[in-house]
Amino acid sequence: MASNVARFSVSLEKDLLDALDAFVARHEYPTRSEAIKRLIHGALIADDWQDDDKIVAGAVIIVYDHHTHDLVHRLMHIQHDHSDAIISSQHVHLDHDHCLEMITVKGEARKIHRLTGAIRSVKGIKHCSLVTTSAGEMLP
Numbered sequence: 001m002a003s004n005v006a007r008f009s010v011s012l013e014k015d016l017l018d019a020l021d022a023f024v025a026r027h028e029y030p031t032r033s034e035a036i037k038r039l040i041h042g043a044l045i046a047d048d049w050q051d052d053d054k055i056v057a058g059a060v061i062i063v064y065d066h067h068t069h070d071l072v073h074r075l076m077h078i079q080h081d082h083s084d085a086i087i088s089s090q091h092v093h094l095d096h097d098h099c100l101e102m103i104t105v106k107g108e109a110r111k112i113h114r115l116t117g118a119i120r121s122v123k124g125i126k127h128c129s130l131v132t133t134s135a136g137e138m139l140p
């Protein structure tokens, strides 16, 4: 065991422990500890995203019909206005009409939420999904 790892005991209802073990098996975690660590990470990341000042990272994934009047121009404008929070963007031509764009973001949670809202409100966006993760520093 690594020297910076601490052990502690947890008391759980038997049914909850059974549910945890089923979760560990279903998701193929190597150990209960690893599964619990990931669950804690998920909770900490969700909490960070609730705090406007926290530096977070993620991806905004959108699908749209590029024929929609002014949509591509508006999307470009929004991304230039938020360039300090955008690391990269990838554009994929799904079919003759539809484009998928994945915009990788990092910055204060408030800025990422603002950017996502601006994109979501563009007329013609068919789907807009924000994938939330950590900027990395707090995850051992």
Ligand code: NI
Residues within 6 Å of the ligand: 066, 091, 092, 093, 094, 098, 099, 100
């Ligand atoms: Ni395209």
